[in-house]
Structures are given as structure tokens and as C-alpha cells.
Amino acid sequence: MKTAFFASALFxxxxxxxxxxNPPVPPEVEKAKSQENDLWRAGAPLYASDEYxxxxxxxxxxxxxxxxxxxxxxxxRDYKExxxxxxxxxxxxxxxxxxxxxxxxxxxxxxxxxxxxLEERMGKIKALTQLMNEHAPVRESLARAExxxxxxxxxxxxxxxxxxxxxxxxxxxxxxxxEEALFSILARYADDSQVARWxxxxxxxxxxxRRRGTTVVLVNKLARTLTLVKKGKEIAVYEIGLGKYxxxxxxxxxxxxxxxxxxxxxxxxxxxxxxKALLLDYPNEYDKRQFALAKKEGRIPAQAAIGGxxxxxxxxxxxxxxxxxxxxxxxxxxxxxxxxxxxxxxxIGSLESVDKILAGLRISGS
Amino acid sequence: xxxxSKFLVLGIFVVSLFSSCAxxxxxxxxxxxxxxxxxxxxxxxxxxxxxLKKLNDDLQAAMDEVSTxxxxxxxxxxxxxxxxxxxxxxxxxxxxxxPAKIExxxxxxxxxxxxxxxxxxxxxxxxEKAPVGKGTKADIMAMKADLxxxxxxxxxxxxxIDGADYFGASAKAATIKEKATVISDQVKAAIEKVKGKR
Numbered sequence: 218m219k220t221a222f223f224a225s226a227l228f229x230x231x232x233x234x235x236x237x238x239n240p241p242v243p244p245e246v247e248k249a250k251s252q253e254n255d256l257w258r259a260g261a262p263l264y265a266s267d268e269y270x271x272x273x274x275x276x277x278x279x280x281x282x283x284x285x286x287x288x289x290x291x292x293x294r295d296y297k298e299x300x301x302x303x304x305x306x307x308x309x310x311x312x313x314x315x316x317x318x319x320x321x322x323x324x325x326x327x328x329x330x331x332x333x334x335l336e337e338r339m340g341k342i343k344a345l346t347q348l349m350n351e352h353a354p355v356r357e358s359l360a361r362a363e364x365x366x367x368x369x370x371x372x373x374x375x376x377x378x379x380x381x382x383x384x385x386x387x388x389x390x391x392x393x394x395x396e397e398a399l400f401s402i403l404a405r406y407a408d409d410s411q412v413a414r415w416x417x418x419x420x421x422x423x424x425x426x427r428r429r430g431t432t433v434v435l436v437n438k439l440a441r442t443l444t445l446v447k448k449g450k451e452i453a454v455y456e457i458g459l460g461k462y463x464x465x466x467x468x469x470x471x472x473x474x475x476x477x478x479x480x481x482x483x484x485x486x487x488x489x490x491x492x493k494a495l496l497l498d499y500p501n502e503y504d505k506r507q508f509a510l511a512k513k514e515g516r517i518p519a520q521a522a523i524g525g526x527x528x529x530x531x532x533x534x535x536x537x538x539x540x541x542x543x544x545x546x547x548x549x550x551x552x553x554x555x556x557x558x559x560x561x562x563x564x565i566g567s568l569e570s571v572d573k574i575l576a577g578l579r580i581s582g583s
Numbered sequence: 584x585x586x587x588s589k590f591l592v593l594g595i596f597v598v599s600l601f602s603s604c605a606x607x608x609x610x611x612x613x614x615x616x617x618x619x620x621x622x623x624x625x626x627x628x629x630x631x632x633x634x635l636k637k638l639n640d641d642l643q644a645a646m647d648e649v650s651t652x653x654x655x656x657x658x659x660x661x662x663x664x665x666x667x668x669x670x671x672x673x674x675x676x677x678x679x680x681x682p683a684k685i686e687x688x689x690x691x692x693x694x695x696x697x698x699x700x701x702x703x704x705x706x707x708x709x710x711e712k713a714p715v716g717k718g719t720k721a722d723i724m725a726m727k728a729d730l731x732x733x734x735x736x737x738x739x740x741x742x743x744i745d746g747a748d749y750f751g752a753s754a755k756a757a758t759i760k761e762k763a764t765v766i767s768d769q770v771k772a773a774i775e776k777v778k779g780k781r
Contacts, residue, residue, distance in 0.1 A: 250640075254640070257636055281650075284647060285654065288651055288654040350721055350724065352728060353727075353728040353731065355728075356725060356728035357728050357729075357731045357732035357735065358732065359729075359732065360731070361733075361735055363732075363762065364736040364755065364759060364762060365736075367758040367761065367762070371754055458721065461724070535722070537720040537721050537724065
């Protein structure tokens with residue numbers, strides 16, 4: 218009896234010592250923990266929220282199974298099923314990481330493309346502001362859009378896509394403000410009947426040159442060109458500069474606008490403070506009528522004078538005149554001998570409607 | 584028989600003692616959760632996102648331990664309690680660091696704002712000094728308009744600071760500084776252009 222008791226005790230000791238070591242928890246459990254952290258850091262809650270929620274649920278169920286095994290007496294623990302569950306979860310996590318990366322790449326491309334379009338619109342508007350001097354409200358809005366655009370670039374670089382949509386909306390808003398300001402400046406240039414009048418004026422001037430065999434000067438304010446036409450043929454085109462409000466039609470003294478219409482050179486001044494100058498007969502009869510009408514309608518200050526001393530002069534084309542047409546001194550040297558007192562100078566807004574350019578801006582922005 | 588009954592009663596008493604006297608550490612759980620909540624409210628989501636995530640993971644590990652022990656016949660919540668106490672202490676410590684982090688972000692934003700203001704003032708001063716004669720007047724006017732836009736944007740930096748969006752304020756101020764510096768460089772180039780023509 219005693220021997221049997223000792224034998225049983227010995228057997229029990231051997232059994233216990235042989236199974237005293239814990240069966241190892243599958244390494245996949247730790248891996249999954251680390252993977253979950255990686256997913257969180259990669260932004261899975263933001264970029265694949267549904268899949269991430271499913272992943273977390275799978276993880277929770279697997280963890281429950283793990284806990285069930287852990288509460289068993291150590292020699293009854295079996296992690297086989299737990300391990301296979303965790304293997305499935307790890308695969309699910311790997312696929313999720315791929316999905317998050319694809320989603321982030323896609324968002325990066327999408328936002329970069331949208332930002333690219335906005336920047337293209339900004340570039341087009343900015344280029345148009347080079348054609349005018351009255352661009353302050355346009356450029357101010359563009360500068361604000363550029364600030365936000367730079368912020369958006371940084372957000373894209375830092376993969377903060379969730380903050381990007383409002384930034385892009387803000388850029389769009391500033392661009393729209395710039396466009397509105399631009400449209401108000403260029404409204405006359407998008408008016409087909411106005412453009413037709415300018416075109417007729419230019420055609421008549423060239424026809425007259427051809428018919429009479431004379432030299433005429435054609436100034437296109439929007440294109441910023443001065444064209445010398447001899448016997449109806451274009452012989453030279455030069456770049457010009459205008460005043461602060463050069464695209465507007467001159468109405469009164471000090472409005473810094475450049476008059477539009479048919480004029481004649483009334484004086485050639487070889488000793489001008491602006492190198493050389495060709496004085497025009499502004500205001501002509503039409504200008505005087507317009508001035509009187511504007512005053513009557515209260516569109517100009519009551520004390521305003523009609524002004525004068527409108528010239529084509531040297532001094533450079535990259536400055537602001539007070540309403541004159543500025544050219545480089547070397548250009549003035551070439552024009553001066555080609556014209557005479559009495560030479561016709563026709564100043565027009567544009568030969569082409571800017572309607573298409575303006576419409577293009579809106580279309581690309583929508 | 585009487586002796587057997589005594590042993591049975593004693594046995595039941597001992598077993599109940601081991602299996603149920605260890606109660607779930609509800610108080611420690613609530614305290615740990617409350618500490619994390621407090622850290623979150625302080626701004627941990629923005630200023631210590633990684634640390635907050637680790638705290639939540641540690642809390643989950645502690646809850647797993649509670650769950651494990653809860654299922655055992657002989658429950659021992661000592662380890663879980665220790666884990667929960669650590670989570671609470673870590674959360675309290677994290678919460679304590681947030682004001683300093685917010686202050687640092689605020690100071691960085693104010694510094695960036697000051698630098699942007701200085702860059703704007705420099706550009707403005709240069710534009711005032713710039714030769715407005717023929718050859719540069721149009722350029723200067725364009726730059727003045729650009730600077731006007733930057734000044735309007737600059738006001739938004741203060742709005743962001745007032746709204747405690749310090750990272751946003753810093754980013755905007757840095758951009759304005761960058762753009763204002765570009766304008767200053769352009770003015771300098773315009774001045775050089777005029778000098779070159781003389």
C-alpha cells in the first residue's frame with residue numbers, strides 16, 4: 218500500500234514537472250499587436266475605417282479565444298486555433314495596410330491633381346494681369362490663393378489629406394474673387410459689339426492707309442502693341458506700356474486711362490523729357506461729347522477737366538504713364554522718322570474678344 | 584458523517600473564499616478610463632497622439648487581463664490592478680505634459696507670426712524705397728498688390744492663434760514669410776535693374 222502511494226506520488230511529480238512549462242503563446246499574437254499599431258499609424262482609421270473596424274473586431278474575437286485558453290490549467294491549454302485565427306488576422310492586416318497605402322496614394326494623386334488645376338487657373342489669371350495695370354484687386358486675391366496653395370502643398374507632402382478639402386475650397390474661393398475682379402476690368406473687352414466697333418475702326422484706318430498710300434499707327438491696348446502700317450501693310454509691331462488704368466477709355470484729366478479712337482499727330486517733339494514724343498489731338502470732337510455726357514450723368518467728378526497732352530513717347534514700355542503710350546527709346550527712334558504731323562493714330566481696346574479666355578478660366582475652374 | 588459535513592462546509596467556504604473574494608477592480612478601471620479621458624480633453628489627441636494611442640493600448644491590455652482573471656476559478660486581479668494603476672499614472676503624467684506642449688506650439692506660432700510680420704515690413708519698406716520712376720513703376724505696383732494680399736492673409740494667422748490652431752497658424756505664417764521674402768528679393772532686383780540702366 219505504502220509502495221503504491223509512493224509510486225503514485227512519484228508519477229504525479231514527474232507529470233507535473235514535465236508539463237510545468239507554459240505552452241508558448243503563438244508569436245502571431247505579438248505580431249498582431251504590432252501590426253495594429255502600424256495600421257493606426259498608417260491612418261487606417263481614416264482611410265479604411267470600415268475594414269479597420271472589421272479588423273479590430275476579428276482581433277477582439279481572437280483575443281477572447283486567447284483569453285479562454287489562458288484561463289485553462291496550463292496542461293490543458295491549446296493555442297492551435299488561436300494561432301490559426303491570428304494568422305488569418307495578420308493576413309487581413311497586411312491586406313489592410315496595402316489598401317491604406319493605395320488609398321493614400323490615390324488621395325495624394327487626386328488632391329495633387331486638383332491643386333494643379335487650381336494653380337493652372339491662378340497662372341492663367343496672373344498672366345492676364347500682366348496685360349493690365351489695374352490689377353490690384355485681382356493680384357491681391359491671387360496672393361491669398363497662393364498662400365493657401367502653399368499650405369496645401371505642405372499638407373500633401375505630410376499626407377494630411379483630411380485637412381486638404383477645405384483648403385482647396387478656400388483657394389477656389391480666392392480664385393473666384395480674382396476672376397470676378399478680372400471680369401469687371403475686362404467686361405468691355407468681352408462685349409462683342411464693342412470689339413466689333415474697335416475692329417471697324419482699325420479696318421477703316423488700314424483701308425485709308427492703303428487707299429491713300431499713307432503711314433498710320435495702330436495701337437492695341439489689350440495686346441499691348443503699336444503697329445506701324447504703310448500703304449495698308451503692316452511694317453513693324455512694337456511693344457507698348459500704358460497707364461495705371463490704361464485699359465479704360467479716357468474720360469477726364471487725371472483718370473490715368475488711355476483714350477480710344479481715331480487721332481492725329483499734332484506735334485513731333487524731338488526734345489521730350491521722355492526721349493522723343495508724338496503729341497496727339499486728344500480730345501477730339503467725340504471725346505468732348507463723351508466728356509460732356511459723362512459729366513451730365515455724374516459719372517465723373519463735377520470739377521473734372523477733360524485733360525490733354527496724350528502722347529506716344531519713349532522712356533520704356535515697362536512703366537506706368539498717365540494715359541500716354543510708352544515705348545522703348547530705340548523703338549521711338551524707329552517710329553519718329555516714319556510719321557509726320559497729321560499721321561493718323563488709331564487706338565483701340567482689342568481686335569479679339571476676351572470672352573473665350575474668360576470663359577476658359579471658368580470652365581477649367583469648375 | 585458529522586465530521587464529513589464539517590469538512591464539506593469548510594471546503595465550500597475555502598473555495599468560495601478563493602474564487603470570489605477577489606472582485607473585479609472596477610474602481611481602478613474607472614480611474615484609468617477617467618485619467619485617459621482627462622488627458623484627451625486636455626488636447627492629447629492633437630499634441631500627443633502617439634502617447635494617447637499607447638495609453639489606450641495599455642488600458643486594453645489591462646482590460647484583457649481583467650477579463651482573463653474574471654474567467655478563472657481562482658481570480659487574481661493583482662496584476663490587472665497594477666496595470667490599471669500604471670495606466671492611470673501614465674495618463675496623469677501625459678495630461679501634465681500637454682499644457683507645455685500647447686505652450687510650445689503657441690510660442691512657435693507667435694514666433695512664426697513675428698517673423699512673417701518682419702518679412703512683410705521689410706518688403707513694405709523696400710517697396711517704399713524702391714525707385715518708382717519709369718522702368719519699375721508697373722512692377723512695383725504689382726508687388727504692392729501682391730503684398731496687399733499677403734497682409735490680408737497675415738490677419739488670418741492671428742485668427743488661427745485665437746482659435747488655438749497653432750500648427751495652422753505656424754504653417755500660414757511661414758508661407759507668408761516665404762512669399763514676402765520673394766517680394767523683397769524682387770524689389771531688390773528691380774532696384775538693381777534701375778541702377779544698371781543708369
